Amino acid sequence: RSFISENDIDGHTTVIWSASVERPADAHFDSANDLLKAINGDDSSLDISPSMLYAVAAALEGCSFVNGGSQNTVSPPMTELYESSYRSSACQSLELFSTVSTNPAYILGTDFKAGQTKFKTAAVEYIRTLGLTPRVIASSNHLGNNDMLNLTSKKTINAKMRVKKDIFKPWQEDELDHKVAVMYTPFMLDEKRDVVEYTSLGFLHCPHTMVTYTRCMDSVLCVPLMIDSAVWCDYFARTSSPSSRVARATAYLFKVPEGCAEGVDPGFHCQMKALESALQECSSKTPKQDLEDVLKQGLASGIISSEQAEKLKAMSSLN
Numbered sequence: 001r002s003f004i005s006e007n008d009i010d011g012h013t014t015v016i017w018s019a020s021v022e023r024p025a026d027a028h029f030d031s032a033n034d035l036l037k038a039i040n041g042d043d044s045s046l047d048i049s050p051s052m053l054y055a056v057a058a059a060l061e062g063c064s065f066v067n068g069g070s071q072n073t074v075s076p077p078m079t080e081l082y083e084s085s086y087r088s089s090a091c092q093s094l095e096l097f098s099t100v101s102t103n104p105a106y107i108l109g110t111d112f113k114a115g116q117t118k119f120k121t122a123a124v125e126y127i128r129t130l131g132l133t134p135r136v137i138a139s140s141n142h143l144g145n146n147d148m149l150n151l152t153s154k155k156t157i158n159a160k161m162r163v164k165k166d167i168f169k170p171w172q173e174d175e176l177d178h179k180v181a182v183m184y185t186p187f188m189l190d191e192k193r194d195v196v197e198y199t200s201l202g203f204l205h206c207p208h209t210m211v212t213y214t215r216c217m218d219s220v221l222c223v224p225l226m227i228d229s230a231v232w233c234d235y236f237a238r239t240s241s242p243s244s245r246v247a248r249a250t251a252y253l254f255k256v257p258e259g260c261a262e263g264v265d266p267g268f269h270c271q272m273k274a275l276e277s278a279l280q281e282c283s284s285k286t287p288k289q290d291l292e293d294v295l296k297q298g299l300a301s302g303i304i305s306s307e308q309a310e311k312l313k314a315m316s317s318l319n
Helices: 001-004 030-041 050-058 076-081 090-097 116-129 146-150 155-167 217-236 243-249 268-283 288-301 307-317
Strands: 013-017 064-068 107-109 132-141 177-183 191-201 205-217
Touching: 013 050, 013 217, 013 243, 030 050, 030 076, 030 177, 050 076, 064 132, 064 217, 107 243, 116 132, 116 191, 116 268, 132 217, 146 177, 155 177, 205 217, 217 243, 217 268, 217 288, 243 268, 268 307, 288 307
Parallel strands: 013 064, 064 107, 132 177
Antiparallel strands: 132 191, 191 205
């Protein structure tokens, strides 16, 4: 509230979790009602994580929440809480809190898909398009920033491994052996190194192997994704888009899309098509002046370039 007031914000606000990975919370809830009652109750034995508290607070304030980490913040009860229909209902659990906004808000996640993993999903999509069958994907990465130091804890590394290994789960390829190794090397600081070997079967089961090597500044890669998520949440909130459309449109931002985006095709190019489709649906229902205002704000803030603004206008004109 202070941030919105001090910065005179008249648009949508998005809360982004960009801290290091939490250990997975042990508490499980059957509904949004149970989640709210637990937070407001006195049972100190319940393992409710800080990110869950931030996500609930954001929903009650009508703000979107983006889970940029690997922890299990996004769940069916949390997704239910972000539905405007639930927050506008007469549930007694909502009466426990002084402020409950019914404005459109979205919960997105999980774990920003920035560097190695984003290329990996595009590379495997390319391999499959060639008619090859991926059988082994073995990847390793090492760096020395605080995020990797945090992963030296067994509980937090389990959270990270869950999302890294599950990126291809929607394809249901049981014979695909996907292995990931991460190493903390303090000397490397934030400069990440990763190597991935893709081994597939082609015609007559002949093996096909491809190797990639990447060097990048790990933290810098995530910043554009944070901007994307904030811009998209604002845009979709202005158009009162349903949660399912928004979650699927922004699936390209995350290693394992969860919530309303669970089960989407992990291929990067397929995910970009989903975004384009959502924008075309919205632009047909958005007054031209509203779109012009959004683009002007984006240009003034340096969030988008003139070229990107023109492309968005062109997409809008198709409808």
